[in-house]
Amino acid sequence: MNICFATWEFPPRIVGGIARHCNGLAKALARNGHEIHVITLDFPGTPSxxxxxxxxxxxxxxxxxxxxxxTWALLFNHFIEKKIAGVNRKVDFDVVHVHDWLTGFAGISFKHQMQKPMVATIHGTEVGRAQGLHNPDSFTIDGIEWWTTYEANKIIVTSDSMKGEVHGHFHLPQEKIEIIPNGIDPKRYNAPVNRSAVRGRYxxxxxxxxxxxxxxxVPQKGIEYLISAIPxxxxxxxxxxxxxxxxxWLRGHLERIARSTRYQRKITFTGWIPDRELIALLNSADVLVVPSIYEPFGIVALEGMAAGVxxxxxDVGGLSEIVEHERTGILAYSRSPESIAWAIERVLSDPDHSEWLVRNARDMVQKTYSWEAIAMRTAKVYKEVAG
Amino acid sequence: MPNNSTDEPSVPFERTEEFRLLRMLHNIGATKPEKSLSIHEISEWTETEASEIDTELQKLAKQGFIQSIEADGTTKYHVTLSGMRKVLSMYS
Known part of the structure; x- marks a missing residue:
């Protein structure tokens, strides 16, 4: 099939999980014999x-x-839409696949102008990210999300909790929503590293x-509760x-919380680091903590599992579906420094149990979250909407 | 999963002036050297006094979120990669 992805982030323009998701899925679909064209925004230092x-x-x-x-989002959608139209003249797309509301406008225009189906993956909702709709911009984004899901021929979400959220909040029929999880390339994360050298760098x-x-x-990641657990x-x-x-944008606030714990010297903020360095760190850590208060999926947990940490x-959203408590990892109550501290101690205090968790987690990642399997399920959705 | 309820740490959702300025520079496209803007141009976009903007720009530059270049006989500013990531974290 000829497939068009419209996404506002694609590597190296990495903001959140969407870029990694689109990259992994696009490459797996290409390996399965589909023709994949990704239309995205420019980024300094990258070719057009x-x-x-x-x-x-x-x-x-x-x-x-x-x-x-x-207004800026509306403008960049216009340029994405123009690019889709230009490429479509040569390729004749069978389907356009948009990721979140950010490229919804472009996808909806394509659908109506070309009379072709649109699939939308909803990676998260505004009402979830912002924990409510607190300002006019949030209400508008929420409206665009509803509009995108209404216009899409099929909606993909990455977890059961997201299906419930999208179904409940946007009043969509259950049968319009397909659950296809995020995936990862486990081999990429299981890299040999010099642990002491990596740790030494930090x-x-x-x-x-x-x-x-x-x-x-950002607030939805719940990092302040982890910092508060450090004492x-x-x-x-x-x-x-x-x-x-x-x-x-929350970094200054988190750094202030870190200082207030009086354990500041034990807490380091690295800022953004390249993927290679991130994989090295994952392979050198004793425990990976994902303390989110809202998480539609939580791909970083899979990355940690693949890296053997x-x-x-x-215990929220997609995270509680990925991790089986005391079998592939440890669940903690969100917003609770005490529960997070307990869970970390559970891992650090019992190395044998931790090794067992890691073995189980690696097996589960291999069996359930390979991009090949996820690409096949996604292609099935494309075929369904393309008739 | 033992749990003891705790007071929630407060989260400052309000944005600082410097962050508002950084977002605006990003959204109007000042994200590469050739699209850099002078203080006068930024002042027109934001409808804010140039002297006030200068203070915020210096703070942003110190944090590595914007960079200055000399062009057309004046200092111009654009958002760095680090600054772009800072802004985009709000929207994803």
């Missing part, structure tokens, strides 16, 4: 067109800007317990260190 592992990637510049984000000595947290520094963890593990990887995650 390139082919990568069989995927054709078009990066369109946004010629017009606007201080208001929603000032962590071999005796210390490296607690790793990876995520955008309790330090009582039983004086040699513990917390490394927080990621960037976001024990995972502690909040």
């Amino acid at each position: 067109y390139e082919e990568c592992d069989g995927v054709m990637i078009y990066r369109t510049p946004t010629e017009l800007g606007h201080p208001n984000f929603l 000032g962590v000595n071999p005796r210390e317990k490296l607690i790793l947290c990876v995520g955008r520094l 309790q963890i330090s009582e039983s593990h004086r040699d513990s260190r917390l490394i927080i990887v990621g960037e976001g 024990p995972v502690v995650v909040s």
Whole structure:
């Protein structure tokens, strides 16, 4: 099939999980013999067109800007739409697949102008991300999300909890929503690394317990609750260190919380780091913590499992579907530093049990979350809507 | 999963002036050297006094979120990769 992806983020323009999702899925679909064209936004230092592992990637510049984000989003959708139309003249797409509301406008126009089906993956909702609709922009985004799901011939969500959220909030028929989880390439994360050298780069000595947290520094990731758990963890593990990887607008606030714990020297913020370094860190950590308060899927937990690090995650959304408590990882109550501290101690205090969790988790990732299997399920949805 | 309820740490959802400025620079497309803007141009976009903007720009530059270049006989500013990631984290 000839498939068009419309996404506002694609590597190296990585904001959240959408870029990784689109990259993994596009490459797997190409390996399965489909023709994949990704239309995305430009990014400094990247070419306007390139082919990568069989995927054709078009990066369109946004010629017009606007201080208001929603107006800017509308403008860049116009440029994405123009690019889709241009490529479609040569390719004749069978389906357009949009990712979140951000490219909904372009997908809806394509659907009506070309009389071709549109599939939309809803990676998260505004009402979930913002934990409510608190301002006019949120209400507008919520409306665009509803409109995108209404217009789409089929909706894909990555977890059962997201299906419930999308079905309940947008009043969509259950049969319109397909659950297809996120995937990863396990081999990529199971990399041999020099643990002491990697830890040394972050000032962590071999005796210390490296607690790793990876995520955008935004409220939904719940990182403040992990930071608040550090004093309790330090009582039983004086040699513990917390490394927080990621960037976001909440960073200043989180750094202030870290200072207020009086354990600031045990907490390091790295900012954004390249994927290679992230994989090295995952392979060098003693525990990976995902303390989110809202998480439609939680791909970072899978990445940790593939890298062979024990995972502690909040019992919310997709995370509680990925991790089986005390079999493939440890679940903790979200928003509870005490519960997070307990879960981390459970891992750090019992290395044999942790190794068992890691073995189970690796098996589960291999069997359930390979991109090949996920690409086949996605192609089945394309065939269904394309008739 | 033992749980003890705790007071929720407060989260400052309000945006700082410097972050508002960074977002605006990003949204109007000042994301590469050739699209850099002078203080005068930024002042027109934001309808804010140039002297106020200068303080915020210096803070952003110090944090590595914007970069300045000399062009057309004046200093111009654009958002760096780190600054783009900071802004985009709000929307994804």
